Amino acid sequence: MWELWAPLTSGARVVVLGADEVRDPAAVHRILREENVTVLNQTPAAFKGLRAHLEDTGAGFADLPLRTVIFGGDAFDVRDYRDWFTTPGHRPALVNMYGITETTVHVTIRTITEQDIDAGVRSPIGRPLAGQHGYVLDSFGRLVPPGSTGELYVSGGGVARGYLNRPGLTAARFPADPFGPPGTRMYRTGDLVRRDARGELHYLGRTDHQLKLRGHRIEAGEVEQTLARHPAVLDAVVSVREDEPGLPRLVAHLLAAPGCEPPTPADLRASAARTLPGHMVPSAYVVLDRFPLTENGKTDRAALPAPEPGTEETPGRVALRTPTEEALAAIWEETLHTAVGAEDDYFALGGDSLRALLIASRANDAFGVALTPRDVLVTRTVAGLADLVEEQVLSELEDALRGDSDHDEER
Structure with missing residues (x-):
């Protein structure tokens, strides 16, 4: 909505990227230059991929007419800049x-x-736009003083009327606005914020177990229940972690069922993928003896350990066989922070769509090919991706030789 109407009502031109292009930093770079784009709308994670591509190629921003980058769709961390x-x-x-x-x-x-x-x-979100109001309230619906943490409630002309055919959820999320005219409502965002002395809002996190990952909303309880149905799992806790700045991922911490061998990440992922959409399937799994607890006996999510890099060799791992596989494996290891074999499954190694974007970009820069993140997600192995690279390189070589042969005939 905003990306279309804001420029069009301002007399500007809109450039719409295709589904594959928006995930390919090299394609974004090319389109920005060819279309003379001056304002770019991206998530912080996608822009991180573009920055990495520009740094890897030495292009930088100097050759782009880009004047403004607008972030949205995910938490923005100033520390990355x-x-x-x-x-x-x-x-x-x-x-x-x-x-x-x-x-x-x-x-x-x-x-x-x-x-x-x-x-x-860390994550400033600023002041409300014209026609919008943001209230920082405590658990009793009272305004909190500047500097204190509270939940953000939004009112104004942009607020929806509720959820279709969901009266209970509508009542919970769209309470009456005590600060506005009679009959108006506000939206309870579930986001924790604080207002500084200048009136600027700062995003701090979520109040509930509803998670956000690259624009998707994930009900943690649904994922946890799905994982707990596995016969070898006693209990599960999922969270979005950003152990590597700018690369958030969904992580599952598990307790093995009594008398059962701890399940493997590949087994857990395959089990979850049978009933959950892709963005709700955790990319990393940590099996614990017990969950850390807070003083009042609740699971201390903040104390859950980070997944350890899988640097140990996996039994039965297929060795790398060609220079192409070795070069690609180095890119995978740099991105996934784990040892990689020729036939190791990308998702079992903790890969996700964002890391696929980085891998495709780095492989394209290394080999001069045109891989897409989808190629990484579909082939799922270094060996499969190496075949694609070699096919593209061979095709370009054949085209070059054919062009030389045609030129000779003309002479």
Whole structure:
């Protein structure tokens, strides 16, 4: 909605990327340059891939007409841009926007400055847009003072009327607005924020177990129940972790059922994938003896350990056989932080769609080919991806030889 109507009502032109292009940093780079794009709308994670591509190729932003990058769809972390304002060369302005579907869509806006970096700010979301209001309330619905943490409630013209045929959920999420005219409602976002002394809002996380990952909303309870139905699993806790800055992933912590061998990640993933959509299937699994607990006996999610890099050799691992496989395996190992064999399954190694984007971009830069993230997700092994690389290289070589032969005939 916003990406279309904001530029069109301002007299600007809209460039729409295809589904494969939006996940391919090289394609995004090419289109930005060819279409003279001045404003780019991306998630922070997707822009991270574009930055990595520009750094790997040495292109930078100097050859792009890009003036502004607008972030949305996921949490933005200022810490990822510590060198943004100090590195020589052209850099587009960074703008962070916060919004939810129920407010169609953006609620707040914030331009990122060098002072944010110096002040150690993490995730500023700014002030409400015109016609929107943001209230920071405690559990009793009272306004909290500046600097205190509370839940963000949104009111104004963009707020939806509720959920179709879901009166119970509508009543819970769209309470009456005590600060507005009679009959108006506000939306309870479930997001924790604080308002600083200048009136700027800062995003801190979620109040419930509803998770957000690259624009998707994930009900943690549904994933946990699915994993717990596995005969070798006693209990499960899932969370979105960002152990590597800018690369969030869904992680499952599990307790093995008494008398059962701990299930393997491949087995758990295959079991979950039978009933859950792809974005709800965890990419990493950690089996524990017990869950850490808070002082009042609840699972301490903040104390759950990070998945350990799988640097040990897997029994029966197929050795790398060609220089192409060795080069690709090095890219996989750099991205996935684990040892990789020729036939190891990408998802079992902890891969996901975002890391597939990085792998495809780095492979394209290394081999001069045109792989897409979908190629990584479909082939799922270094060996399969190596076949695609060699096919593309061979095809380009044949085209070049054919062109030379035609030229000789003409002479």
